[in-house]
Amino acid sequence: MSDDQLKAYPIPSVKRLPLYLRFLHKLKAQQREVVSCTRIAESLDLVPVQVRKDLAMTGVVGRPKVGYEVPVLIDAIEDFLGWKNASDAFLVGAGSLGAALLGYEGFRDSGLNIVAAFDTNPKKIGTEIHGREVLPWEKFHDLVQRMHVHIGVLAVPGEVAQDVTTEMVMAGIRAIWNFTPVKIEVPDNVIVEDVRLTASLAVLTSRLRQELGARS
Amino acid sequence: MSDDQLKAYPIPSVKRLPLYLRFLHKLKAQQREVVSCTRIAESLDLVPVQVRKDLAMTGVVGRPKVGYEVPVLIDAIEDFLGWKNASDAFLVGAGSLGAALLGYEGFRDSGLNIVAAFDTNPKKIGTEIHGREVLPWEKFHDLVQRMHVHIGVLAVPGEVAQDVTTEMVMAGIRAIWNFTPVKIEVPDNVIVEDVRLTASLAVLTSRLRQELGARS
Numbered sequence: 001m002s003d004d005q006l007k008a009y010p011i012p013s014v015k016r017l018p019l020y021l022r023f024l025h026k027l028k029a030q031q032r033e034v035v036s037c038t039r040i041a042e043s044l045d046l047v048p049v050q051v052r053k054d055l056a057m058t059g060v061v062g063r064p065k066v067g068y069e070v071p072v073l074i075d076a077i078e079d080f081l082g083w084k085n086a087s088d089a090f091l092v093g094a095g096s097l098g099a100a101l102l103g104y105e106g107f108r109d110s111g112l113n114i115v116a117a118f119d120t121n122p123k124k125i126g127t128e129i130h131g132r133e134v135l136p137w138e139k140f141h142d143l144v145q146r147m148h149v150h151i152g153v154l155a156v157p158g159e160v161a162q163d164v165t166t167e168m169v170m171a172g173i174r175a176i177w178n179f180t181p182v183k184i185e186v187p188d189n190v191i192v193e194d195v196r197l198t199a200s201l202a203v204l205t206s207r208l209r210q211e212l213g214a215r216s
Numbered sequence: 217m218s219d220d221q222l223k224a225y226p227i228p229s230v231k232r233l234p235l236y237l238r239f240l241h242k243l244k245a246q247q248r249e250v251v252s253c254t255r256i257a258e259s260l261d262l263v264p265v266q267v268r269k270d271l272a273m274t275g276v277v278g279r280p281k282v283g284y285e286v287p288v289l290i291d292a293i294e295d296f297l298g299w300k301n302a303s304d305a306f307l308v309g310a311g312s313l314g315a316a317l318l319g320y321e322g323f324r325d326s327g328l329n330i331v332a333a334f335d336t337n338p339k340k341i342g343t344e345i346h347g348r349e350v351l352p353w354e355k356f357h358d359l360v361q362r363m364h365v366h367i368g369v370l371a372v373p374g375e376v377a378q379d380v381t382t383e384m385v386m387a388g389i390r391a392i393w394n395f396t397p398v399k400i401e402v403p404d405n406v407i408v409e410d411v412r413l414t415a416s417l418a419v420l421t422s423r424l425r426q427e428l429g430a431r432s
Contacts, residue, residue: 009422009426011419014415014418014419014422015412015415015416015418015419016415017418017422018397018414018415018417018418019397019399019415022374022397044399045399080422080425081418081421081422081425082421082422082424082425083421087421087424096319096320096321096322097320097322099316099319100315100316100317100319100320101316103312103315103316103319104312104313104316105312106312106313106413106414107413107417110413110414110417110418110421111417111418111421112417112421150424150428151420151421151424158238174424174427174428175420175421175423175424175427177416177417177420181234181235181238183235183260183261189427191420191423191424191427193416193417193419193420193423194416195411195413195416196231197322197323197326197411198234198322198326199230199231199232199234199235200231200393200409200410200411201234201323201326201327201328201393201409202230202231202233202234202297202326202327203227203230203231203409204367204391204393204407204409205297205298205299205303205326205327205328205367205391206225206230206233206296206297206298207391207407207409208298208303208366208367208390208391208407209296209297209298210225211390211391211405211407212366212390
Protein backbone atom coordinates (compact mmCIF):
# COMPACT_ATOMS: atom_id res chain seq x y z
CA MET A 1 0.00 0.00 0.00
CA SER A 2 1.48 3.36 -0.97
CA ASP A 3 1.28 6.62 0.92
CA ASP A 4 -1.06 7.93 -1.73
CA GLN A 5 -3.53 5.19 -1.00
CA LEU A 6 -3.23 5.83 2.72
CA LYS A 7 -4.30 9.40 2.23
CA ALA A 8 -7.24 8.39 0.06
CA TYR A 9 -9.47 7.63 3.05
CA PRO A 10 -11.55 10.72 3.78
CA ILE A 11 -11.01 11.93 7.36
CA PRO A 12 -14.72 12.66 8.02
CA SER A 13 -15.54 9.07 7.04
CA VAL A 14 -12.88 7.69 9.36
CA LYS A 15 -14.20 9.93 12.15
CA ARG A 16 -17.69 8.47 11.73
CA LEU A 17 -16.52 4.87 12.15
CA PRO A 18 -16.64 4.99 15.98
CA LEU A 19 -20.28 6.13 15.71
CA TYR A 20 -21.14 3.10 13.57
CA LEU A 21 -19.24 0.87 15.95
CA ARG A 22 -21.15 2.18 18.95
CA PHE A 23 -24.48 1.64 17.20
CA LEU A 24 -23.51 -1.86 16.03
CA HIS A 25 -22.45 -2.90 19.52
CA LYS A 26 -25.86 -1.79 20.76
CA LEU A 27 -27.56 -3.95 18.09
CA LYS A 28 -25.32 -6.86 18.99
CA ALA A 29 -26.33 -6.54 22.64
CA GLN A 30 -29.93 -6.80 21.43
CA GLN A 31 -29.04 -10.03 19.57
CA ARG A 32 -29.68 -8.43 16.17
CA GLU A 33 -27.85 -10.39 13.47
CA VAL A 34 -28.32 -8.12 10.44
CA VAL A 35 -28.95 -4.43 9.85
CA SER A 36 -29.78 -2.50 6.71
CA CYS A 37 -27.88 0.50 5.48
CA THR A 38 -31.09 2.55 5.67
CA ARG A 39 -31.62 1.60 9.31
CA ILE A 40 -28.06 2.64 10.22
CA ALA A 41 -28.48 5.90 8.31
CA GLU A 42 -31.77 6.74 10.03
CA SER A 43 -30.43 6.00 13.49
CA LEU A 44 -27.35 8.16 13.02
CA ASP A 45 -28.98 10.96 11.05
CA LEU A 46 -26.99 10.31 7.87
CA VAL A 47 -27.94 9.54 4.27
CA PRO A 48 -27.75 5.86 3.18
CA VAL A 49 -25.35 6.54 0.32
CA GLN A 50 -22.90 8.09 2.79
CA VAL A 51 -23.19 5.14 5.16
CA ARG A 52 -22.56 2.68 2.32
CA LYS A 53 -19.49 4.64 1.23
CA ASP A 54 -18.09 4.95 4.77
CA LEU A 55 -18.51 1.26 5.51
CA ALA A 56 -17.05 0.22 2.16
CA MET A 57 -13.70 1.58 3.40
CA THR A 58 -13.52 -1.39 5.75
CA GLY A 59 -13.95 -3.82 2.86
CA VAL A 60 -17.45 -4.96 3.89
CA VAL A 61 -20.34 -4.67 1.44
CA GLY A 62 -23.94 -5.18 2.47
CA ARG A 63 -26.10 -7.76 0.66
CA PRO A 64 -29.05 -6.30 -1.31
CA LYS A 65 -32.36 -6.52 0.62
CA VAL A 66 -30.55 -8.08 3.59
CA GLY A 67 -27.98 -5.60 4.72
CA TYR A 68 -24.87 -6.06 6.81
CA GLU A 69 -24.12 -8.90 9.18
CA VAL A 70 -23.60 -7.14 12.51
CA PRO A 71 -20.69 -9.22 13.89
CA VAL A 72 -18.86 -9.18 10.55
CA LEU A 73 -19.18 -5.42 10.29
CA ILE A 74 -18.02 -4.84 13.88
CA ASP A 75 -15.00 -7.00 13.19
CA ALA A 76 -14.17 -5.17 9.96
CA ILE A 77 -14.44 -1.71 11.51
CA GLU A 78 -12.33 -2.66 14.54
CA ASP A 79 -9.77 -4.16 12.22
CA PHE A 80 -9.72 -1.06 10.00
CA LEU A 81 -9.28 1.22 13.00
CA GLY A 82 -6.62 -0.97 14.58
CA TRP A 83 -8.80 -1.30 17.68
CA LYS A 84 -8.85 -5.11 17.89
CA ASN A 85 -5.85 -5.05 20.13
CA ALA A 86 -5.33 -1.75 21.91
CA SER A 87 -1.96 -0.23 20.97
CA ASP A 88 0.43 0.60 23.78
CA ALA A 89 1.21 4.29 24.09
CA PHE A 90 3.51 6.47 26.18
CA LEU A 91 2.29 9.72 27.64
CA VAL A 92 4.80 12.57 27.65
CA GLY A 93 4.14 15.30 30.21
CA ALA A 94 2.49 14.37 33.49
CA GLY A 95 1.12 17.83 34.33
CA SER A 96 -2.54 18.48 35.04
CA LEU A 97 -3.66 17.61 31.50
CA GLY A 98 -1.43 14.54 31.34
CA ALA A 99 -2.72 13.31 34.68
CA ALA A 100 -6.25 13.93 33.45
CA LEU A 101 -5.62 11.79 30.37
CA LEU A 102 -4.19 8.99 32.52
CA GLY A 103 -7.37 9.10 34.59
CA TYR A 104 -9.70 8.51 31.67
CA GLU A 105 -10.35 4.82 31.15
CA GLY A 106 -12.36 5.20 27.95
CA PHE A 107 -9.35 5.32 25.63
CA ARG A 108 -8.72 1.61 26.01
CA ASP A 109 -12.01 0.82 24.21
CA SER A 110 -10.81 3.09 21.44
CA GLY A 111 -7.60 1.27 20.78
CA LEU A 112 -5.24 3.14 23.10
CA ASN A 113 -3.53 1.72 26.14
CA ILE A 114 -1.35 4.29 27.92
CA VAL A 115 1.21 2.13 29.72
CA ALA A 116 3.52 4.73 31.25
CA ALA A 117 4.06 8.46 31.61
CA PHE A 118 7.26 10.46 31.29
CA ASP A 119 8.25 13.76 32.84
CA THR A 120 11.33 15.83 33.61
CA ASN A 121 10.08 17.06 37.00
CA PRO A 122 11.98 15.20 39.79
CA LYS A 123 8.97 15.64 42.08
CA LYS A 124 6.77 13.68 39.68
CA ILE A 125 9.23 10.97 38.66
CA GLY A 126 8.69 7.76 40.60
CA THR A 127 5.12 8.64 41.60
CA GLU A 128 2.08 6.79 40.31
CA ILE A 129 -0.85 8.51 38.60
CA HIS A 130 -3.97 6.39 38.23
CA GLY A 131 -1.87 3.25 38.43
CA ARG A 132 0.73 4.25 35.85
CA GLU A 133 4.29 5.04 36.88
CA VAL A 134 5.87 8.38 35.99
CA LEU A 135 9.30 7.62 34.52
CA PRO A 136 12.22 9.97 33.90
CA TRP A 137 12.20 11.51 30.41
CA GLU A 138 15.79 10.29 29.89
CA LYS A 139 14.48 6.73 29.76
CA PHE A 140 11.98 7.47 26.98
CA HIS A 141 14.21 6.67 24.01
CA ASP A 142 15.37 3.37 25.41
CA LEU A 143 11.90 2.20 26.46
CA VAL A 144 10.29 3.11 23.13
CA GLN A 145 12.84 0.83 21.48
CA ARG A 146 12.62 -1.99 23.99
CA MET A 147 8.82 -2.05 24.25
CA HIS A 148 8.18 -1.33 20.54
CA VAL A 149 5.83 1.51 21.41
CA HIS A 150 4.61 3.42 18.35
CA ILE A 151 2.24 6.00 19.83
CA GLY A 152 3.10 9.02 21.93
CA VAL A 153 0.51 11.21 23.65
CA LEU A 154 1.91 14.73 23.86
CA ALA A 155 0.78 16.77 26.85
CA VAL A 156 3.75 19.00 27.61
CA PRO A 157 3.71 22.83 27.89
CA GLY A 158 3.52 24.51 24.47
CA GLU A 159 6.97 26.08 24.87
CA VAL A 160 8.74 22.71 24.73
CA ALA A 161 6.28 20.90 22.43
CA GLN A 162 8.50 21.01 19.32
CA ASP A 163 11.70 19.97 21.11
CA VAL A 164 9.95 17.07 22.81
CA THR A 165 8.34 16.05 19.50
CA THR A 166 11.73 15.96 17.79
CA GLU A 167 13.08 13.70 20.51
CA MET A 168 10.00 11.46 20.33
CA VAL A 169 10.52 11.05 16.59
CA MET A 170 14.22 10.32 17.12
CA ALA A 171 13.27 7.62 19.62
CA GLY A 172 11.08 5.92 17.01
CA ILE A 173 7.56 7.16 17.79
CA ARG A 174 5.39 6.82 14.65
CA ALA A 175 2.16 8.53 15.71
CA ILE A 176 1.64 11.52 18.00
CA TRP A 177 -1.67 12.42 19.61
CA ASN A 178 -1.05 16.12 20.19
CA PHE A 179 -2.89 17.80 23.07
CA THR A 180 -0.73 20.94 22.96
CA PRO A 181 -1.97 24.03 21.08
CA VAL A 182 1.25 24.00 19.03
CA LYS A 183 1.45 22.98 15.38
CA ILE A 184 4.29 20.47 15.64
CA GLU A 185 6.58 19.57 12.74
CA VAL A 186 7.38 15.94 11.99
CA PRO A 187 8.86 13.95 9.09
CA ASP A 188 6.44 12.70 6.42
CA ASN A 189 6.32 9.18 7.81
CA VAL A 190 5.14 10.26 11.27
CA ILE A 191 1.43 10.76 11.89
CA VAL A 192 0.14 13.68 13.94
CA GLU A 193 -3.43 14.05 15.14
CA ASP A 194 -4.21 17.33 16.87
CA VAL A 195 -6.89 17.55 19.55
CA ARG A 196 -6.83 21.32 20.00
CA LEU A 197 -9.08 21.62 23.05
CA THR A 198 -8.30 25.34 23.22
CA ALA A 199 -9.44 25.86 19.62
CA SER A 200 -12.66 24.01 20.36
CA LEU A 201 -13.22 26.18 23.41
CA ALA A 202 -12.56 29.31 21.32
CA VAL A 203 -15.43 28.38 19.02
CA LEU A 204 -17.75 27.73 21.96
CA THR A 205 -16.98 30.85 23.99
CA SER A 206 -16.84 33.27 21.06
CA ARG A 207 -20.20 32.09 19.75
CA LEU A 208 -21.72 32.27 23.22
CA ARG A 209 -20.39 35.80 23.72
CA GLN A 210 -21.91 36.86 20.39
CA GLU A 211 -25.20 35.09 21.12
CA LEU A 212 -25.57 36.68 24.54
CA GLY A 213 -24.46 40.06 23.19
CA ALA A 214 -26.96 39.81 20.37
CA ARG A 215 -29.90 39.21 22.68
CA SER A 216 -29.08 41.57 25.50
CA MET B 217 -26.41 41.30 15.50
CA SER B 218 -28.46 38.65 13.77
CA ASP B 219 -27.95 34.90 13.74
CA ASP B 220 -26.82 35.16 10.13
CA GLN B 221 -24.01 37.46 11.11
CA LEU B 222 -23.03 35.15 13.96
CA LYS B 223 -22.56 32.33 11.53
CA ALA B 224 -20.48 34.51 9.21
CA TYR B 225 -17.27 34.02 11.20
CA PRO B 226 -15.37 31.13 9.64
CA ILE B 227 -14.73 28.38 12.20
CA PRO B 228 -11.10 27.74 11.08
CA SER B 229 -10.35 31.44 11.63
CA VAL B 230 -11.88 31.37 15.11
CA LYS B 231 -9.88 28.23 15.90
CA ARG B 232 -6.65 30.01 14.98
CA LEU B 233 -7.25 32.91 17.38
CA PRO B 234 -5.81 31.06 20.41
CA LEU B 235 -2.61 30.49 18.40
CA TYR B 236 -2.29 34.23 17.72
CA LEU B 237 -3.02 34.95 21.36
CA ARG B 238 -0.32 32.59 22.53
CA PHE B 239 2.24 34.15 20.17
CA LEU B 240 1.24 37.70 21.15
CA HIS B 241 1.57 36.92 24.86
CA LYS B 242 5.08 35.66 24.16
CA LEU B 243 5.93 38.93 22.37
CA LYS B 244 4.43 40.92 25.23
CA ALA B 245 6.61 39.04 27.70
CA GLN B 246 9.59 40.14 25.57
CA GLN B 247 8.39 43.78 25.84
CA ARG B 248 7.64 43.96 22.11
CA GLU B 249 5.15 46.77 21.44
CA VAL B 250 4.31 46.18 17.77
CA VAL B 251 4.34 43.24 15.38
CA SER B 252 3.85 43.04 11.63
CA CYS B 253 1.38 40.79 9.92
CA THR B 254 4.24 39.16 8.01
CA ARG B 255 6.10 38.39 11.24
CA ILE B 256 3.01 36.75 12.74
CA ALA B 257 2.43 34.77 9.56
CA GLU B 258 6.03 33.52 9.41
CA SER B 259 6.08 32.49 13.05
CA LEU B 260 2.85 30.53 12.78
CA ASP B 261 3.41 29.09 9.30
CA LEU B 262 0.48 30.95 7.71
CA VAL B 263 0.16 33.36 4.79
CA PRO B 264 -0.06 37.10 5.66
CA VAL B 265 -3.37 37.61 3.85
CA GLN B 266 -4.92 34.88 6.02
CA VAL B 267 -3.54 36.42 9.21
CA ARG B 268 -4.91 39.85 8.24
CA LYS B 269 -8.32 38.35 7.54
CA ASP B 270 -8.41 36.34 10.77
CA LEU B 271 -7.42 39.29 12.93
CA ALA B 272 -9.86 41.64 11.17
CA MET B 273 -12.68 39.58 12.76
CA THR B 274 -11.73 41.11 16.08
CA GLY B 275 -12.11 44.63 14.70
CA VAL B 276 -8.41 45.47 14.82
CA VAL B 277 -6.59 46.58 11.67
CA GLY B 278 -2.82 46.88 11.47
CA ARG B 279 -1.20 50.14 10.40
CA PRO B 280 0.71 50.04 7.09
CA LYS B 281 4.48 49.61 7.59
CA VAL B 282 4.01 49.48 11.36
CA GLY B 283 1.79 46.53 12.08
CA TYR B 284 -0.35 45.72 15.08
CA GLU B 285 0.04 47.09 18.57
CA VAL B 286 0.57 43.97 20.66
CA PRO B 287 -1.46 44.91 23.78
CA VAL B 288 -4.35 46.26 21.68
CA LEU B 289 -4.49 43.09 19.62
CA ILE B 290 -4.36 40.83 22.70
CA ASP B 291 -7.22 42.79 24.20
CA ALA B 292 -9.30 42.58 21.02
CA ILE B 293 -8.82 38.82 20.60
CA GLU B 294 -9.62 38.11 24.25
CA ASP B 295 -12.68 40.28 23.95
CA PHE B 296 -13.81 38.54 20.75
CA LEU B 297 -13.36 35.11 22.32
CA GLY B 298 -15.09 36.11 25.53
CA TRP B 299 -11.92 35.17 27.46
CA LYS B 300 -11.45 38.45 29.35
CA ASN B 301 -13.45 37.08 32.21
CA ALA B 302 -13.63 33.31 32.34
CA SER B 303 -17.23 32.11 32.07
CA ASP B 304 -18.54 29.88 34.82
CA ALA B 305 -19.49 26.41 33.67
CA PHE B 306 -21.09 23.33 35.20
CA LEU B 307 -19.74 19.88 34.47
CA VAL B 308 -22.32 17.14 34.07
CA GLY B 309 -21.05 13.62 34.68
CA ALA B 310 -18.27 13.08 37.21
CA GLY B 311 -17.00 9.75 35.83
CA SER B 312 -13.40 9.18 34.83
CA LEU B 313 -13.53 11.66 31.92
CA GLY B 314 -15.40 14.25 33.99
CA ALA B 315 -12.90 13.92 36.83
CA ALA B 316 -10.10 14.25 34.28
CA LEU B 317 -11.58 17.50 32.97
CA LEU B 318 -11.89 18.87 36.50
CA GLY B 319 -8.22 18.11 37.04
CA TYR B 320 -7.03 20.19 34.11
CA GLU B 321 -6.25 23.73 35.12
CA GLY B 322 -5.56 25.06 31.64
CA PHE B 323 -9.20 25.73 30.75
CA ARG B 324 -9.31 28.78 32.96
CA ASP B 325 -6.82 30.59 30.70
CA SER B 326 -9.11 29.74 27.81
CA GLY B 327 -12.18 31.36 29.25
CA LEU B 328 -13.72 28.43 31.10
CA ASN B 329 -14.12 28.15 34.85
CA ILE B 330 -15.74 24.88 35.90
CA VAL B 331 -17.30 25.74 39.25
CA ALA B 332 -19.13 22.54 40.14
CA ALA B 333 -19.87 19.02 38.92
CA PHE B 334 -23.16 17.14 38.88
CA ASP B 335 -23.82 13.41 38.98
CA THR B 336 -26.61 10.96 39.77
CA ASN B 337 -24.37 8.44 41.53
CA PRO B 338 -24.97 8.64 45.32
CA LYS B 339 -21.41 7.46 45.94
CA LYS B 340 -20.02 10.47 44.10
CA ILE B 341 -22.42 13.12 45.38
CA GLY B 342 -20.93 15.12 48.22
CA THR B 343 -17.35 14.22 47.37
CA GLU B 344 -14.79 16.71 46.09
CA ILE B 345 -12.82 16.22 42.87
CA HIS B 346 -9.84 18.54 42.44
CA GLY B 347 -11.46 21.05 44.78
CA ARG B 348 -14.87 21.12 43.13
CA GLU B 349 -17.90 19.63 44.86
CA VAL B 350 -20.00 16.95 43.16
CA LEU B 351 -23.63 17.99 43.53
CA PRO B 352 -26.79 15.94 42.99
CA TRP B 353 -28.13 16.20 39.43
CA GLU B 354 -31.55 17.17 40.84
CA LYS B 355 -30.07 20.51 41.89
CA PHE B 356 -28.79 21.34 38.40
CA HIS B 357 -31.85 23.22 37.12
CA ASP B 358 -32.13 25.39 40.19
CA LEU B 359 -28.41 26.24 40.35
CA VAL B 360 -28.18 27.12 36.64
CA GLN B 361 -30.92 29.66 37.25
CA ARG B 362 -29.58 31.04 40.50
CA MET B 363 -25.94 31.29 39.40
CA HIS B 364 -26.73 32.40 35.81
CA VAL B 365 -24.48 29.70 34.38
CA HIS B 366 -24.60 29.51 30.58
CA ILE B 367 -22.10 26.76 29.78
CA GLY B 368 -22.45 23.04 30.43
CA VAL B 369 -19.63 20.54 29.92
CA LEU B 370 -21.18 17.20 28.98
CA ALA B 371 -19.23 14.13 30.09
CA VAL B 372 -21.96 11.55 30.74
CA PRO B 373 -22.17 8.04 29.19
CA GLY B 374 -23.35 8.14 25.57
CA GLU B 375 -26.56 6.26 26.41
CA VAL B 376 -27.94 9.15 28.45
CA ALA B 377 -26.32 12.03 26.55
CA GLN B 378 -29.47 13.16 24.73
CA ASP B 379 -31.75 12.98 27.80
CA VAL B 380 -29.25 14.92 29.90
CA THR B 381 -28.82 17.48 27.09
CA THR B 382 -32.56 18.06 26.94
CA GLU B 383 -32.66 18.69 30.69
CA MET B 384 -29.66 21.01 30.46
CA VAL B 385 -31.43 23.05 27.78
CA MET B 386 -34.63 23.15 29.86
CA ALA B 387 -32.60 24.47 32.79
CA GLY B 388 -31.33 27.36 30.65
CA ILE B 389 -27.90 26.21 29.47
CA ARG B 390 -26.95 28.12 26.31
CA ALA B 391 -23.73 26.41 25.24
CA ILE B 392 -22.71 22.76 25.56
CA TRP B 393 -19.14 21.50 25.28
CA ASN B 394 -19.83 17.92 24.30
CA PHE B 395 -17.27 15.27 25.23
CA THR B 396 -19.60 12.33 24.47
CA PRO B 397 -19.39 10.59 21.08
CA VAL B 398 -23.12 11.26 20.56
CA LYS B 399 -24.49 13.83 18.12
CA ILE B 400 -26.82 15.68 20.49
CA GLU B 401 -29.89 17.60 19.34
CA VAL B 402 -30.56 21.09 20.67
CA PRO B 403 -32.78 24.05 19.73
CA ASP B 404 -31.36 26.60 17.28
CA ASN B 405 -30.44 29.09 19.98
CA VAL B 406 -28.22 26.65 21.87
CA ILE B 407 -24.59 26.24 20.85
CA VAL B 408 -22.93 22.83 20.73
CA GLU B 409 -19.22 22.26 20.27
CA ASP B 410 -18.18 18.62 19.92
CA VAL B 411 -14.76 17.45 21.06
CA ARG B 412 -14.97 13.87 19.73
CA LEU B 413 -11.84 12.43 21.28
CA THR B 414 -12.83 8.99 19.99
CA ALA B 415 -13.08 10.27 16.42
CA SER B 416 -9.65 11.87 16.74
CA LEU B 417 -8.25 8.60 18.03
CA ALA B 418 -9.88 6.73 15.13
CA VAL B 419 -7.94 8.87 12.65
CA LEU B 420 -4.69 8.30 14.54
CA THR B 421 -4.95 4.56 15.05
CA SER B 422 -6.32 3.75 11.58
CA ARG B 423 -3.56 5.71 9.88
CA LEU B 424 -0.93 4.09 12.08
CA ARG B 425 -2.30 0.63 11.34
CA GLN B 426 -2.15 1.35 7.62
CA GLU B 427 1.34 2.87 7.85
CA LEU B 428 2.74 -0.07 9.79
CA GLY B 429 0.94 -2.52 7.51
CA ALA B 430 2.30 -0.76 4.45
CA ARG B 431 5.91 -0.99 5.60
CA SER B 432 5.96 -4.44 7.12
